[in-house]
Each structure stands twice: as C-alpha cells, then as structure tokens.
Amino acid sequence: MPNTIQGPLSSHRERKRARRRREIIRAALEAGREKGYHATTLDDIAGRLGIRKAALYHYFPDKDAILLACHRESLSELERIAGDSRAVEGPARRLSFLIREHVRIMTETLEGSPLAFEVTVLPAAARAEVIRGRDRFEGVLRGVVAEGIEGGEFRAVDPKVAVFAILGAVNWIARWYRPGGGGIQPAGLGDAFADYLLRGLARESGRARP
Amino acid sequence: MPNTIQGPLSSHRERKRARRRREIIRAALEAGREKGYHATTLDDIAGRLGIRKAALYHYFPDKDAILLACHRESLSELERIAGDSRAVEGPARRLSFLIREHVRIMTETLEGSPLAFEVTVLPAAARAEVIRGRDRFEGVLRGVVAEGIEGGEFRAVDPKVAVFAILGAVNWIARWYRPGGGGIQPAGLGDAFADYLLRGLARESGRARP
Numbered sequence: 001m002p003n004t005i006q007g008p009l010s011s012h013r014e015r016k017r018a019r020r021r022r023e024i025i026r027a028a029l030e031a032g033r034e035k036g037y038h039a040t041t042l043d044d045i046a047g048r049l050g051i052r053k054a055a056l057y058h059y060f061p062d063k064d065a066i067l068l069a070c071h072r073e074s075l076s077e078l079e080r081i082a083g084d085s086r087a088v089e090g091p092a093r094r095l096s097f098l099i100r101e102h103v104r105i106m107t108e109t110l111e112g113s114p115l116a117f118e119v120t121v122l123p124a125a126a127r128a129e130v131i132r133g134r135d136r137f138e139g140v141l142r143g144v145v146a147e148g149i150e151g152g153e154f155r156a157v158d159p160k161v162a163v164f165a166i167l168g169a170v171n172w173i174a175r176w177y178r179p180g181g182g183g184i185q186p187a188g189l190g191d192a193f194a195d196y197l198l199r200g201l202a203r204e205s206g207r208a209r210p
Numbered sequence: 211m212p213n214t215i216q217g218p219l220s221s222h223r224e225r226k227r228a229r230r231r232r233e234i235i236r237a238a239l240e241a242g243r244e245k246g247y248h249a250t251t252l253d254d255i256a257g258r259l260g261i262r263k264a265a266l267y268h269y270f271p272d273k274d275a276i277l278l279a280c281h282r283e284s285l286s287e288l289e290r291i292a293g294d295s296r297a298v299e300g301p302a303r304r305l306s307f308l309i310r311e312h313v314r315i316m317t318e319t320l321e322g323s324p325l326a327f328e329v330t331v332l333p334a335a336a337r338a339e340v341i342r343g344r345d346r347f348e349g350v351l352r353g354v355v356a357e358g359i360e361g362g363e364f365r366a367v368d369p370k371v372a373v374f375a376i377l378g379a380v381n382w383i384a385r386w387y388r389p390g391g392g393g394i395q396p397a398g399l400g401d402a403f404a405d406y407l408l409r410g411l412a413r414e415s416g417r418a419r420p
Binding site: 035038119155157162165168169175176189193195199201202 | 246327406
C-alpha cells in the first residue's frame with residue numbers, strides 16, 4: 001500500500017517545504033524593506049536564514065520568483081478578507097472590516113515591506129496575474145462603496161476616487177511602517193484608518209459643514 | 211565690457227540648458243511610468259527626445275542623477291506650496307489647499323510617474339536629501355492638522371496617522387493615474403481628494419454617527 005504510506009509522508013514533506021518557503025518569503029520581505037528590491041541579493045536572503053544561497057534554489061529558481069510568491073501571498077490574503085467581508089452586514093461595517101484587515105495584511109503578512117510596490121520588474125505574465133488580483137480587490141471595495149451610496153449610508157462620492165484614496169492610504173503603510181518600532185501600533189492603526197476613511201464617506205447627519 | 215555682453219548671453223545659455231534638463235526629466239518620468247525605473251535605459255530617454263545618448267551626458271552623468279533631479283523638482287514644488295499655504299487662512303482651508311496642490315504636482319509635474327517611489331536606489335547622500343525634504347513637507351501637514359485639532363475645527367485624531375493616510379492617498383496617484391486618459395480628470399481629482407480627506411477630520415456637527 002504505497003499510497004497510504006506515501007500520503008502522510010509526502011504531506012509532511014509538503015508542510016515542511018511550505019514552511020520553508022514562507023521563511024524565505026519573510027526574509028525577502030525584511031531584506032527588501034531595508035535595502036529595496038534591486039539591492040537585495042539572494043545571498044542577503046540566504047544569510048538571514050543562515051543557509052547557503054544554493055539551498056534557496058530548491059525552493060525558488062530566482063529572485064523574481066520570490067517576489068511573485070510575496071505578491072501571491074498578499075493577494076491570497078486580500079482574497080480571503082474579501083470573502084470574509086461578505087458575512088459582515090452593511091456597507092459601512094463591511095468597508096471598515098476590509099480596511100482594518102488590509103492594514104493588518106500590510107503590517108503583519110507583508111511586515112510593511114515595500115516589495116509590494118515592485119510590480120513593473122515582474123515578467124509580463126506574472127505582472128498580469130498580480131494586476132488582475134489587485135483589480136479584483138479594488139472591485140470589491142468599489143462595490144461596497146457603491147452599495148453604501150445607493151443605500152444612502154454614504155455620500156454621493158465617485159466610488160473610484162474614494163477607493164483609490166483608501167488603497168493609497170493603506171498601501172502607503174509599506175513606505176513608513178517599521179514593525180516593532182516604538183511608534184504606531186498595528187491594531188490601533190487599523191482602527192484609526194477605518195475611522196478616518198469611513199467618516200469621509202459618511203452622510204451629513206446634522207447642519208452643513210464649512 | 212565683457213560682463214554686460216557675457217551676462218545676457220550666458221543667462222540665455224542657462225535658460226536653454228535648464229529647459230533641456232526639464233525635457234530630459236520629463237522624458238525620464240514618462241519612460242519610468244511605462245517601464246519602471248530599472249528597465250528604463252538612457253537610450254529610452256534619449257530616444258523620446260530624438261537625441262543620442264551621448265548628448266544626455268552634457269546634462270546628467272547617469273540615470274541616478276536624472277532620478278535625483280526628478281525628486282528635487284518634486285521637492286521644490288512641495289516646498290513652494292508649503293510656503294504658499296501660509297497665506298491661506300484657517301487649518302481646514304490650508305489643508306485643502308495643500309492636498310489639491312499636492313495632487314496637481316502628482317498629476318502635472320510628475321505626470322503620475324512612479325519614479326517618485328524610487329528612493330532606495332539613490333546613493334546615501336541623495337537619499338538622505340530626499341527623505342529630509344519629504345519629512346519637511348510631512349511636518350508642515352502635521353502642523354496644520356494639529357492646529358486644526360487645537361482650534362476645535364478638527365476631531366482629536368492622531369495627526370501622524372492622519373497625515374500618513376493623506377500622503378498615502380495622494381502619493382498613490384502615481385500607481386494608477388495616466389495623463390490624458392479618458393477617466394478621472396486632474397482638477398476634479400484634487401477637489402475630490404481634498405473633500406474626502408477633510409471630511410474625515412471634520413468635527414461632528416450634528417447628532418452622533420454610527
């Protein structure tokens with residue numbers, strides 16, 4: 001019964017392999033944060049893990065493949081929160097959930113690494129995949145904003161412009177956030193961003209503003 | 211009287227030189243928007259201007275020098291609007307002015323080019339200069355937000371967090387904006403961003419919001 005034996009064994013190997021890949025991605029994100037993508041070498045990444053560069057090739061053929069894996073990790077997280085958001089009732093609460101979770105992805109999953117900005121360096125097919133994924137998430141946000149406007153919960157803004165502003169605010173975290181820094185804490189940051197960006201959409205509830 | 215003759219002559223030459231430098235910067239921004247900084251070559255830039263690559267060396271020693279010039283142009287514009295903003299009365303109107311003008315810089319001066327994202331590739335001294343300039347502008351925005359909170363015009367948010375959100379929203383324009391596209395127009399964009407980002411700071415003027 002080679003299958004029953006091979007099954008658990010190979011799944012153990014696969015888990016180990018997946019764990020190792022995540023460690024490499026994390027090391028690349030850290031290195032990228034400090035030196036930028038182009039200055040980061042495979043030696044830098046291997047050095048952070050205490051392994052030889054040659055060992056990296058068991059997992060990734062080159063640096064661009066690691067970058068693509070970083071993007072895929074971030075995109076699959078965005079897809080997951082987009083799915084989870086369907087259970088949150090009402091556009092205001094749903095948008096708030098999406099902003100807070102997106103902030104969490106930026107600070108935890110991506111550790112504030114600006115690698116997420118590197119799209120143009122990817123080969124055409126990979127670039128198209130990343131852009132499709134980002135477009136899908138953008139579409140989800142636009143849908144929530146449009147729904148809020150339709151239902152009268154949000155002001156009549158251009159959902160496209162509002163979503164560009166929201167995505168900019170959240171993605172820009174990669175430019176200034178440093179994990180473990182004494183300053184702004186990730187949890188509070190998600191709440192603060194959601195609060196600020198939701199209020200800008202809220203309908204006038206009292207007298208006119210200046 | 212060699213001075214009176216040389217004066218106008220050399221200032222004519224200087225103007226011509228400055229104009230040529232601006233053309234090169236503009237061509238680099240356009241090329242950078244399409245291909246990314248690293249894929250852009252000096253040949254690409256020269257080709258857009260219909261000149262030989264060798265001619266570029268009269269103005270810039272290398273590609274990094276062009277990138278630094280792009281940053282300096284953008285920073286001097288930011289400094290200019292920070293100065294101009296002092297004449298605008300009241301923190302809400304001043305912040306609105308700064309956001310609208312910053313959007314204009316992103317769409318006109320930088321033509322939505324993501325070159326503005328390239329900081330890590332610069333040599334240390336140039337990088338420090340750019341970061342100092344950006345920090346100064348950030349400080350101006352924080353001051354305006356803090357003043358608005360103190361005067362009761364804005365809610366008691368963390369000025370640091372609010373300014374990161376504002377800068378993110380505006381800087382992110384480089385990631386999606388395409389000049390001359392049929393979509394979002396620059397003028398309307400500045401107003402829409404100022405409106406959205408100001409409202410998120412405005413104090414409750416009526417009954418409490420959800």
